Amino acid sequence: MSVVAIILARKNSKGLKNKNIKLLNGKPLIYHSIDILKKSRLINDIIVSSDSKKIRDMAIKRGVKAPFLRPKSLSTDNATSDKALRHCLKFLNKKKLYPKIVVYLQITEPLRKLWMIEKCIKVLKKRKEIDTAFMVKKFYKNLWEKNKKNYIRTTNEKYGLPRQKKSKYFREDTGLACATRSSVILKGSRIGKKIFPVFYNHDFDYLDIHNNNDLKIANFILKKKLFKII
DSSP: OOEEEEEEOOSOOSSSTTGGGSEETTEEHHHHHHHHHHTOTTOOEEEEEBSOHHHHHHHHHTTOBOOSBOOGGGSSTTOOHHHHHHHHHHHHHHTTOOOSEEEEEOTTOOOOOHHHHHHHHHHHHHOTTOOEEEEEEEOOSOOEEEOSSOEEEOOOSOTTOOGGGOOSOEEEOTTTOEEEEHHHHHTTOSSOSSEEEEEOOOTTTTOOOOSHHHHHHHHHHHHTTSSOOO
């Protein structure tokens, strides 16, 4: 069963300019995602989808494929990751390449372990009825939403429960690792109807690099060896 990993890396970003190629612990941010994917023996191919010639050249130099420049219409602030993934998969299909499983992760969430990626892949290989496997983290905060007139608490657990007794809610962290069947991607979504949550826990699960402070924190964590990417 062939597996392809697709890295989405557009050039424009509002919070942190050129964030995908900013240096993190001495190397461009995108390289952290490329390097961990290259360590997996379960992945047959790694594709970088970008609208930037510079990022495309960097990816090729790092030893992965970047066979096209992504259309501008799929590289705007409003363009979804799901559409960009489908574009990449359709490109591969036109080249008579038909991977069965697509691995997705976000460059901005570099504090991941190899086991996360491989566990998601293994679930799909073993469990044919599962569409998507992705990382999840237990979530203990109370959620509220605003309607037209008021604020409503949407957390459906007894108010005031101690943290130790809360167990219903989980945060989707597909940016750390997600594996989905190609048939789901082609329908326009990276998450299918039948999912398998892969639980994880580490001290820096909140980190998602979108501004300069996020980058400073990530650099501090890695330079002080508080987290090891393996």
